Amino acid sequence: MEALQCPTDLAHCIDLRGSDALTARSRVYRLAHELSPGGSVAFLLDVAPGSFMESLGQQLRHRICWKASALGQDGWLVELRPREDVEPDTLMALLGRDHERLDRLFAELLQEANAGKMSTTAPMLADYALGLRRHVHVENLVITPVLDLPRDVARRDPLSTMLDDHDRILEELHLLLGLFSEGLPEAWEVTPFMAMLSGALAKHEGREEQGLFPVWDMRLKSLQDAERKALLDRAKDVLGGAEDAALA
Ligand SMILES: [Fe+2]
Ligand SMILES: [Fe+2]
Known part of the structure; x- marks a missing residue:
């Protein structure tokens, strides 16, 4: 689960100190599950929340960010917000x-294409292709x-x-885009290519997240704060379109 830098103007603060672990856990799970965009929730615990929140985050598929503050003898204040409300900080x-x-x-x-709505599929595919090319860049x-x-020779x-x-992936994407280059194709012409690309992307993302990102994360830790920040800022800019003229 991502760390959170959230403001302290909290909607409410619930005191769970003294509750047994199971009660506290199910209460926090329900609160986190019901959080909607723009919302926040805070609660007090009498134990350090690290492992508690990590396992809760996995249950919630990392849809929340949290921040804990030690209150000394008063325990811990934990603040939750929907992850989509918080800028990624790594x-x-x-x-x-x-x-x-x-x-x-x-x-x-893919849903639009499967429904045969090719006139809406075309601009959605163009948006998607731009996003994917920025990501690869x-x-x-x-x-x-x-x-x-x-790198090894193999x-x-x-x-x-x-x-x-x-x-x-870029080759398959260009192939797919080519099918739209001379007017709208029929759904049956494009959906097999979309399914193929979808499978390739899912495998690729899994390999990155499990194999490459942990190694990159280690390397990032060896950089100076300023270098790390510059890299993050440039990546955000590229995803926002700052280097579109140079995309593959
Ligand atoms: Fe990738
Ligand atoms: Fe990626």
Whole structure:
């Protein structure tokens, strides 16, 4: 779960000190589950919340951010907010969230294509393609040169795997876009290519998140704060369109 820098204007604060662990856990789970965008919730615990919140975060599929403040003898104040309300504060969190955003976009456009609505599928695909090319640009040309990692000749290391996956994914994307280049195709012409690309992307994101991101995260820790921040800021700018003229 991501760390949270949240304001202290809390909607409410619930005192769970003295509650047994199971009661506290189910109460916090319900509160977190019901949090809506723009909302926040705070509660008091009498034990350090680290492992409690980490396991809760996994149950909630990392949809919340939390921040704990030690109150001395009064225990701990824990503040929760929906993750979408909080700017990612690390490079890996930024990329992980962008994976989720791109996955959502792709699922929506696939739904439109499956329903035969090609006139809405086309602009959604164009938006998705731009987002994916920006994402690949960040990983290939912003992060890789700074966090260079050893590569093996067989190209089985995490970085080479990522670069090779990107080549294949961009090739499949261009193939798909080509089907829209001379007017709207029929749904049956494009959905097999979309399904293929969707499978390749899911595998790729899994490999990155489990194999490459932890290694990059370690390398990031060896940078100075200013270098780390510059990298994060540039990645955010690229995802926002700042280097679109240079996209693959
Ligand atoms: Fe990637
Ligand atoms: Fe990625």
